[in-house]
Amino acid sequence: MILRNWLAMVLLLSPAPRYTTALWPIPSSLSRGATAVKLSSVFDIHIDISSPPADLVAAVSRTRSRITTDRFQRLVIGRSTTDISSISSARTLTSLSLALHPGSLVRSIADETNQPITSRSEVYSLAITGDRPSAILIANSTLGLFRGLATFEQLWYDLNGTKYLLDGGIDIVDQPAFPYRGFSFDTSRNFYPVADILRTIDAMSWVKLSILYWHVIDSQSFPLHVEAYPELAEKGAYSAEEIYSQNDIRTIVQYANERGVDVVMELDSPGHTTAIGAAHPELIACAAKSPWASYASEPPAGQLRIASPATVEFAKTLFDSVASVLPSKMMSSGGDEVNLPCWEEDEETETDLAERNITIADALNDFVQAVQGVITSHGKTPFIKSDMVLTHNVPVVNDTVVVVWQTSEDAVSVAERNLRFIHQPSNYFYLDCGAGEWLGNDVLGNSWCDxxxxxxxxxxxxxLANLTEDQHHLVLGGQMPIWSEQSSPENLDPIIWPRLAVAAEVFWTGATLPDGSPRLGPNATSGRNALAxxxxxxxxxxDRGVSAIALQPKWCVLRPGECDLDS
Amino acid sequence: MILRNWLAMVLLLSPAPRYTTALWPIPSSLSRGATAVKLSSVFDIHIDISSPPADLVAAVSRTRSRITTDRFQRLVIGRSTTDISSISSARTLTSLSLALHPGSLVRSIADETNQPITSRSEVYSLAITGDRPSAILIANSTLGLFRGLATFEQLWYDLNGTKYLLDGGIDIVDQPAFPYRGFSFDTSRNFYPVADILRTIDAMSWVKLSILYWHVIDSQSFPLHVEAYPELAEKGAYSAEEIYSQNDIRTIVQYANERGVDVVMELDSPGHTTAIGAAHPELIACAAKSPWASYASEPPAGQLRIASPATVEFAKTLFDSVASVLPSKMMSSGGDEVNLPCWEEDEETETDLAERNITIADALNDFVQAVQGVITSHGKTPFIKSDMVLTHNVPVVNDTVVVVWQTSEDAVSVAERNLRFIHQPSNYFYLDCGAGEWLGNDVLGNSWCDxxxxxxxxxxxxxLANLTEDQHHLVLGGQMPIWSEQSSPENLDPIIWPRLAVAAEVFWTGATLPDGSPRLGPNATSGRNALAxxxxxxxxxxDRGVSAIALQPKWCVLRPGECDLDS
Structure with a gap:
């Protein structure tokens, strides 16, 4: 009791209260006590579900294993000694029990993850009361239980093999503010082996990110094996070793789905497609045409010859072949940065347009309609890039999700068209910006999105900035992208972590922190806590093998607030 | 013969001639032929020196091993097929012979590396003639031979285990434009295990960098075991695991010296020393005083109490103890960013000044003189930061080397004082800039050296910019630093490589490329070649396990020039 009072006093008196359980993303509702709790040496996790799905059993097994192998210690000065007395008098937790609310469907995590984005249930409640030997995790779905496991894993500190926390009496009821919390991954400019993608998915799942938006192909290389057109990768990939095989794709998607991560594949088109020309030069206009800057946003130039019926047929078969192997209810046809001079100076395109007596705008509309038709025919929601809608005014099917990327200000324009969208603003979220120019002989150039x-x-x-309340339902969430012109397996972890976790909190936690204070704005007191x-x-x-960069000297990490600008 | 003519023709006709042997740094004199050469399966390296030093034998062994294990292939489209015919008709090289010019001293590489910076001989000549089965490497010293080995290692490409080059008939006579080519490494803000330092030294040696300038301690932590004051690390390091032991230091220095890298240690003082206060609070003024911004350039505040005779004695013993275990002929007392209000508001300092009837400027002069005296008493050249000379006008011993860091423009001012110096300009060379603010609650802040x-x-x-010809001899070279506020083992390789290699070419190759063209300026044609x-x-x-970042999409790498801004 003395210990509890002392701890409570410290928590009350501390000018900048620092929670010992530093969860990320912070739950939507969270209360904490002051009871030290440690895990029993025979601690176990029970699933109170008859015939639990195999991927839930596997997830529980991974959590059990990580709780054992994590060696992460509390980040306070002298941590090895500070907590010893608390630990010695801590209550012992012998188990965590997982249960579904009565009447819940029992489906695998993967099945839940592939439900339509707006109908997934990720809510869960987790209670570690000071006086009960078992913690309770309850949800409406296995996906909710999986999110709760991610929270449970973040609660514990290690000291000489003992896992403990100091603020038992924890009561969490948690659910995301937005269902779409993503990472957009470019595997075309430079290639990433499967192991890098799987490691990234693991780390994504630890912070409850829900979407891997896979920008798999682009003008530079075509690393995707397509059953209908194997020659695309054979000739368009950087090498035979730099191709995602059918088996690789299955492995990645299944690995992700079992970890609550839905894989939304983007086949960017009709721009960003030059690599298709390696196998099918007849499909590409202005392929590698010089000067590239007149025909493309980056080298090499090249776009699908959308005015050609053969190209449209090719695209339909391409999307159909890829869509058929992907379980997600979402798929993207991209559509950013199409270049009109590329088509205007292409003789074949001019001939096609003349023969069909249509304009290039007509052809673009037809192309988008065709690929969106294939996507919807597979029961998937089509995604499209915002410039296709805002710049080219291409009509899209009603439930299309727009990827708002050029600037955050475009969100309002998309909302005014009553289209659903996700945020991917280059002026906030692009993980690759600021590392200088990658083009040759631009001697002192900066990156375009410095x-x-x-x-x-x-x-x-x-x-929700600048949106009216009745537009809020249009916001599905958002994602941070890495574009790989200057990235590769060598810097993947440090360039994305821990910044990518910010998307997890922005879109899971939303506007309000569990203490009722706003996450943002002049009254936000969260800056310091967020950094800690x-x-x-x-x-x-x-500690788990992800090479996330240091945000501060360790001196500052151990002393939250003391490296603040004004402290 | 047909092959040779064909290759010569290709080389002549190619609009942007791309050398097949892409050396870095490019040798000061280099001629190439057009004979394909491959290494014999029994290729060996002979040392034609009686009783060769052990570290030369070891270096040769490493080169032999790397030539076998390197799997680096030529970066051209379809490289696996392009070179097959050239390889099949290539001449076979059966050996490389190393020799010293008659009359040369036979000393170990480590001994040569620890000679005074201006009296080292790094010159070497390397010939791989098309018609002789043995290549010849000759130098005046084992250090020169070591530099030649680094060049030899860069010549070869792998194809299915065969090592070959296409422009045999190579004749290189090479020497550095500047002897000091360094990397400054901050191991205080965040700690790096010994393995990270050794890997970095290896990579440095591959590009002929000659100096590891070890900024080992700072205000945040004191990771250096000091024989005279073991308590400094015991109490001032982040943890017991984050200390460089005597043995670690010996290992690092020896490893570096055997690889032609001299270790110049900086004990930054009297600023940047707060961590000393963990063991000796009586030595530090304004320790962690708030607001830190009034008393230091970054948190925590704290400086040595230079007016106190006890502090000066401490500093002398500290420098003496550290100097005595380091073989280098150079050592730095740092001296950047001292803060006058820290001392002005420190009661003990005011008392000391009053008792001794001196000013703080006098005390600073005395302090610098004292530590420089210790450094010179060990036969070492003292280094000092430029603001100590330019801002504080502290008198320094004659042969002091000034580290010019605040801006490149300061070099002229230092030269005007007729002091030798190295370039470390924050506006060109700082590897940590541009990753945003690391201070807390500076919500949208950028890094100070964006x-x-x-x-x-x-x-x-x-x-040599803005210097008169008779000032040129004052330039010893330069170095690129990594400051570790936002760096750690997790991003070490990607943050420094390959950018650090730029320092190698700037200071080895100097003003003129081997084809006679200027490396810089309006007539420089090197931009494209440098990038390739x-x-x-x-x-x-x-390929050798260093996680250097990609500078471009691989598409561009395989097509030099095609991703140029204007191509």
């Missing part, structure tokens, strides 16, 4: 997008900048993003929690997440990631 | 210093920016640096060569170096580094 400066570097700091975690603070990303964290300051408000998903993000530092902790970073050290947890490193 | 923007990111691209390789192009660093490459554009001219070491740097891309190649990057892939070689990755």
């Amino acid at each position: 400066p570097f997008k700091t975690w603070q900048r990303a964290y300051s993003f408000d998903p 929690r993000l530092n902790e997440l970073r050290y947890r990631l490193v | 923007p990111f210093k691209t390789w192009q920016r660093a490459y554009s640096f001219d070491p 060569r740097l891309n190649e170096l990057r892939y070689r580094l990755v």
Whole structure:
């Protein structure tokens, strides 16, 4: 009792209360006590579900294993000694029990993850009361239980093999503010082996990210095996070793789905497709035409010859072949940065347009309609890039999701068209910005989206800014992308982590922190806590083998607030 | 003969001649032929020196091993097939012979590396003639031979285990433009295990960098075991696991010296020393005083109490203890960013000044004189940061080397004082810039030395800019630093490589490329070639286990010039 009072007093008196359980993303509702709790040496996790799905059993097994192998210690000065007395008098937790609310369907995590984005249930409640030997995790779905497991894993600190926390009496009821919390991954400019993608999915799942938006192909290389057109990868990939095989794709998608991550594949088109020309030069206009800057946003130039019926047929078969192997209810045809001079100066395109007596705008509409038709025919929601809608005014099917990317200000314009959308603003979320120019002989050039997008900048993003209340339902969430012109397996972890976790909190936690204070704005007191929690997440990631960068000197990490600008 | 003519023709007709041997740094004199050469399956390296030093034997052994294990392939489209016919008709090289010019001293590489910086001989000549089965490497010293081995290792491409080159008839006579080619490594803000330092030294040696300038301690932590004051690390390091032991230091220095890398240690003082206060609070003024911004350039505040005779004695013993275990003929007392209010508001300092009837400027002069005296008493050249000379006008011993860091423009001012110096300009060379603010609650802040210093920016640096010819001898070279506020083992390789290699070419190759063209300026045609060569170096580094970042999409790497801004 003395200990409890002392701890309570410390928590009350501390000018900048620092929670010992530094969760990320912070739950939507969270209360904490002051009872030290440690895991029993025979701690186990029970699933109170008859015939639990195999991927839930596997997830529980991974959680059990991680709780054992995590060596992450509390980030306070002298941590090895500070907590010893608390631990010795801590209550012992012997188990965690997982249950579904009565009447819930029992489906695999993967099945739940592939439900339509707006009908998934990720809500869960987790209670670790000070006086009961078992913690309780309850949800409406296995996906909700999986989210709860991710929270449970973040609660514990290690000291000489003992796993403990100091603020038992934890009561969490948690659900995401937005269902779409994503990472957009470009595997075309440079290639990433499957192992890098799987490691990234694991780390995504630890912070409850829900979508891997896979920008798999582009003008530089075509690393995707397509059953209908194997020659695309054979000739368009960088090498035979730099191709995602059918088996690779199945492995990645299944791995992701079992971890609550839906894989939304983008086949960017009709721009960003030059690599198709390696196998099918007849389909590409202005292929590698010089000067590239007149015909494309980056080298090499090249776009699908959308005015040609053969090209449209090719695209339909391409989308059909890829869509048929993907379980997601979403798929993207991209559509950013099409270049009109590329088509205007292409003789074949001019001939096709003349023969059909249509304009290039007509052809673009037909093309988009064709590929969206294939996507919807597979029961999937089509995604499209915002410039296709805002710049080219291409009509899209009603439930299309628009990827708002050029600037955050475009969200309002998309909302005014009553289209659903996700946020991917280059002025907040692009993980690759600020590392200088990658084009040759631009001696002192900066990157086009300078400066570097700091975690603070990303964290300051408000998903509902400038929208009316009746437009809020149009916002599905958002995602941070890595474009790989200057990235590769060698810097994947440090360039995305821990910044990518910011998207998790922006779109899971939403506008309000569990203490009722706003996450953003002049009254937000969260900046300091957010940094302390993000530092902790970073050290947890490193402990688990993800090479997340340091956000501060360790001196500052150990002393939250003391490296603040004004402290 | 037909093959030779064909190759020669290709080389002549190619609009942007691309050398097949993409050396970095490019030798000061280089001629190439057009004879394909491959290494014999029994290829060996002979040392034609009686009783060769053990570290030369070891270096040869490593080269032999790397030539076998390197799997780096030529970066051209379809490289696996393009070179097959050339290889099948290639001449076979059966050996490389190493020899010293008659009359040369036979000393170990480590001994040569620890000679005074201006009296080392790194010159070597390397000939691989088309018609002789043995290549010849000759130098005046084992250090020169070591530099030649680094060149030899860069010549070869792999195809299915065969090592070959296409432009045999190679004749290289090479020597550095500047002897000091360094990397400054901050191991205080965040700690790096010994393995990370050794890997970095290896990679440094591959591009002929000659100095590891070890910024080992700072205000945040004191990770250095000091024989005279073991308590400094015991209490000032982040943890017991984050200390460089005596043995670690010996290992690092020896490893570096055997690889032609001299270790210049900086004990930054009297600023940047707060961590000393963990063990000796009586030595530190304004320790962690708030607001830190009034008393230091970054948190925590704290400086040595230079007016106190006890502190000066402490510093002398500290420098003496550290100097005595380091073989280098150079050592730095740092001296950047001292803060006058820290001392002005420190009661003990005011008392000391009053008792001794001196000013703080006098005390600073005395302090610098004292530590420089210890450094010179060990036969070492003292280094000092430029603001100590330019801002504080502290008198320094005659042969002091000034580290010019605040801006490249300061070099002229230092030269005007007739002091020798090295370039470390924050506006060209700082590897950590551009990743945003690391201070807490500076919501949208950028890094103080924005923007990111691209390789192009660093490459554009001219070491002799604005200097008169009779000042040229004052330039020893330069170094690129990594400051570790936002760096750690997790991003070490990607943050420094391949950019650090730019320092190698800037200070080894100097003003003129081997074809006689200027490396810089309006007539420089090197931009494209430099990028192609740097891309190649990057892939070689990755092949050898160094996680250097991609500078471009692989599509561009395989097509030099085609991703130029204007192509």
